[in-house]
Amino acid sequence: THSTRPQRLLSAVQKNATRGDPSSVVKAIDQFCRQKEWAMNVGDEKGCILDLVVSEVNPTFVLELGTYCGYSTVRIARLLPPHAKVITLEFNPDFAAIAHQVIAWAGLEDKVHLIVGASGDWIPKMKEQFGLNSFDLVFLDHWKDRYLPDTKLMEECGLLRQGSILLADNVICPGAPDYLDYVRRSSQYESQYFKSHLEYTKVEDGLEKSIFLG
Numbered sequence: 077t078h079s080t081r082p083q084r085l086l087s088a089v090q091k092n093a094t095r096g097d098p099s100s101v102v103k104a105i106d107q108f109c110r111q112k113e114w115a116m117n118v119g120d121e122k123g124c125i126l127d128l129v130v131s132e133v134n135p136t137f138v139l140e141l142g143t144y145c146g147y148s149t150v151r152i153a154r155l156l157p158p159h160a161k162v163i164t165l166e167f168n169p170d171f172a173a174i175a176h177q178v179i180a181w182a183g184l185e186d187k188v189h190l191i192v193g194a195s196g197d198w199i200p201k202m203k204e205q206f207g208l209n210s211f212d213l214v215f216l217d218h219w220k221d222r223y224l225p226d227t228k229l230m231e232e233c234g235l236l237r238q239g240s241i242l243l244a245d246n247v248i249c250p251g252a253p254d255y256l257d258y259v260r261r262s263s264q265y266e267s268q269y270f271k272s273h274l275e276y277t278k279v280e281d282g283l284e285k286s287i288f289l290g
């Protein structure tokens with residue numbers, strides 16, 4: 077009869093946010109994580125940087141790796157133009173079940189396609205499954221040791237086009253050193269670090285934005 081942290085986060089959304097109002101969902105989660113329990117959402121500080129990048133790219137197709145409770149999914153989808161889509165991949169079915177309900181509470185179901193499965197299995201199937209050529213924006217926020225292999229896999233599957241943007245969370249904490257080294261050294265990427273803090277803390281963390289040059 078013990079609830080999980082994602083379940084308690086969802087309850088806080090249903091209690092404090094207005095159905096169909098994505099910004100109130102974002103606010104309710106940040107309030108819960110600051111006042112009640114820390115959770116590994118990208119958070120409000122790094123979330124503002126994410127908002128800036130999404131608004132600048134104005135993407136038609138977004139891939140999010142690592143949904144967790146759907147906080148960044150809602151942050152991204154609330155900024156998208158009509159007919160634009162976020163495809164979000166979550167390996168953990170319990171996280172996905174909560175995320176589905178958070179996204180529904182925000183009223184963003186039509187803009188979001190939530191898949192439960194492993195990124196390594198699903199990335200090669202993206203084109204045929206969704207009839208798309210490439211992603212305009214990829215938000216990496218899943219297992220940190222999957223950032224590099226999945227980026228290489230996206231390249232191999234032709235899912236990145238000239239100008240596609242990769243935005244990676246947690247490149248300092250917990251850290252993704254091999255990924256960081258790769259995008260910063262590779263002549264195929266133009267990379268930029270946005271210094272910030274680990275969600276809801278004073279610990280350093282940041283986002284790495286990398287433009288695929290093709």
Ligand SMILES: O=C(NCCNC(=O)c1cc(-c2ccc(F)cc2)cc(O)c1O)c1cc(O)ncn1
Pocket residue numbers: 116117118142144167168217218219220245246249250274275
């Ligand atoms: O944990 C799964 N995914 C989350 C990936 N994200 C993270 O691990 C993550 C962690 C942290 C973090 C930072 C400091 C600290 F002390 C503890 C955790 C912060 C973040 O912002 C993240 O994004 C997972 C489970 C599972 O069973 N299957 C598939 N995935």
Ligand SMILES: [Mg+2]
Pocket residue numbers: 116117118217245246
């Ligand atoms: Mg993260």
